[in-house]
Amino acid sequence: DIVMTQSPDSLAVSLGERATINCKSSQSVLYSSNNKNYLAWYQQKPGQPPKLLIYWASTRESGVPDRFRGSGSGTDFTLTISSLQAEDVAVYYCHQYYSTPYTFGQGTKLEIK
C-alpha cells in the first residue's frame, strides 16, 4: 500500500496569512505514460463530506477559489492557501489514486490563530 503522510497534523494561521500543508507518498504517484500525478486534495468541514479541491496534484476543481493551489510531483506535494479566510477552517486530506488500495493522508486540521 502507498502510505500518505501529511505534515503538520494541525496548523493555526492568522486570517489573511498563508497556510501550507505538505503530503509525502511512500512511492511515486507520477504515471510516466501520461506525466500525471495521481494526487488529490480534499477539504472536510465538520458534519460535511469531503469536498474535492485539487486533482492531478495541481488542477483546481471548478468553483474552488484561486487562493487554493496544489503543487509538487512524484512523492512530495503541497497545498497552499494564499490568504486564509474564516471559511477555510477544516481538515484537509491528500489522496493518492495511483494504485489500489487507494489511500489518504491522516489529515491536517487547519484553524485560525
Place this chain on the structure above:
Amino acid sequence: QVLLQESGPGLVKPSETLSLTCSVSGASITDHYWSWIRRPPGKGLEYIGYMSYGGSTNYNPSLKSRVSMSLDTSKNQFSLNVASVTTTDTAVYYCAKWRGDVLSDWGQGILVTVSS
C-alpha cells in the same frame, strides 16, 4: 447536480452484517464507477472499494474477505455489505462517485455504530 444519499441502520451488533445503500440522483449508476469510504471516529479516511456496472470491482485487502458491493439499476442505487463486524467497523460511511480517475462527489455520510 449529482446527489448521493446513504441509508441503513445506525446500529449493528457485533458478528452481524452491516448493510448500507447509496441512492443516486443526477447520474446513472451504469455510467460511472462508485466507491465506499469510511472514517472511524478520531481517525482518517479509509478506502473500502469500488465497483462499476460493467462488473469491475476492487476491495481493500484489509477488508476484502468481509466486503461485497452490488448495484441495483432499477433503483439507481448501489450497496455495501460488511460481514462479521466488530467495534473497529464503527465509522461514518460515505458513498462516492468517480469522475474519470477522481472521486468527485460524496454523500453526506452515515454513522454506523457496532455495539451490543
